[in-house]
Amino acid sequence: MRLILLGPPGAGKGTQAARLVERHGIVQLSTGDMLRAAVRDKTPVGLRAQDIMARGELVPDAVVGEIVADRIEAADCARGFILDGFPRTVAQAEILKDLMAQKGLTLDVVIELVVDESALLGRIEKRARESGAAVRADDTPEALKKRLEVYRAQTAPVSDYYRAAGLLQTVDGMLNVDEVTERIEAAIKASVA
Template identity: 75%
Template sequence: MRLILLGPPGAGKGTQAQRLVERHGIVQLSTGDMLRAAVREGTPIGLRAKELMDRGDLVPDEVVAQIVADRVEAPDCVRGFILDGFPRTERQAELLEEILASKGLKIDVVIELVVDESALLGRIEKRARESAGNARADDTPEALKKRLDVYRAQTAPLSAHYERIGLLKKIDGMAAMDEVTAAVEEAIAESVA
């Protein structure tokens, strides 16, 4: 099972990904973690990424896509994986589709957690309170606004992209956590059946 989780910051993607990892024995792939690992391991693509990051440049889509391509070949991805945070743009989505197709793989389902953006602020504030001194640096109202602006501009269009190719399942991310999990499981069952 290979899936992508979409939704704005604070929508609950991380929580749902962890539940899927536990229930299905698949791995959650974070592009940030993959990028850091490739740099640490000194892979050819990791060295290229490091050079770019050391100069303060953004890592181009093609480099990030290649890191993902390398990672999905790891033994722990045989049962499947969850992509959360990649793709972020239509260009990245196209690169991902090309890479997976070259490996005889495809995404089974894209799950979008649809939320009321005005309610996200409350979620972020609650998460910051509950995590006490371990709050994420971007769990502030100001940072959330910036992250939402970027999400709307770059990532939200992926919803239409995946809907066009018949992979998108929209789920009410404002429901209770267990209800969201049940809806995610149902969407997966319909898609991989």
Template identity: 65%
Template sequence: MRLILLGPPGAGKGTQAQHLVKSYAIVQLSTGDMLRAAVKAGTPVGLKAKDIMARGDLVPDEVVVAIVADRISEPDAANGFILDGFPRTVPQAEALERMLAEKGLALDAVVELKVDEKALLHRVETRVREMTARGEALRADDNADALKTRLEAYRSQTAPLAAYYQGKGKLRTIDGMAPIADVGKAIDAVLKTAAGESRSTSAAVR
């Protein structure tokens, strides 16, 4: 099972990814974790990324895709993977598709968690009030203003991926405002359908 989880900050992607990792015996691949691991391992592409980051530059798409390519070739990704934090833009999605095609692979589904942004902001504001009342420390980015900035970045850069994958017939949209367990069941249902469609396509090709 190879998939992408889409959704704005606070949509619950991390929680659902943990459920999917356990249910499908697949790995969750974070772009940041993969970059750090490649740099630490001293792989050719990791060394390239290290030089770029040392200059303070953004790691270009082709380097990130190369790191993803190396990572999904490892044994623990044989059953599949969930991409976390990548792709963020349509050009990155196109580069990912080319890389997977070169490996004879394809995404099974792109699951979008649809949420109400006003409700997300309300959740954060409520959590901040409760944590403050309990005397708990807050993260620097754990506030409504920071979330608004992240939501704006998501809308401008990442939200267009929904239309891109809709055009590819890969997008499955879930109500992310439902209870966590219900969201998990809905994702399981769409993945079961997607898996059936993938098997039918493979049989037709043969």
């Protein structure tokens, strides 16, 4: 099974992806996590991405596209994967389409977690408080404001792209965590033959 989780920062993509990994034995591919690892390891991509990420802006499409291209070929992706944080622009969605076509893979479903923007700031502040020393460079109020702007301008159109392709399912991300999981499972059942 190959699926995409869409939704703004703080929508709960990471939490739900972890549950899908357990239930379906597929891997979670988070471009945010991959980029943070690159920053930590000071790789060329990491050095390039560090300041962009701290500002809450997007790393160039081609850079992220290459990271994903390498990753989806790995052996652990054979049973499928959840893309979390990618694609974030329509151009990335096109890159993914070409990539999957080249590898003869198909996308089963795209699930968008729909949340009230007013709840997001609180959720992210909570995450920043609870993660303590491991606080993310981009969980500051300014970077968050920027991440939400970027989401509205560049990532929201990705939902329309997949709606037009007949792949989009929306789930209410304001429900409690277990209910969101159940609805995601229902959306998967409805889409995966």
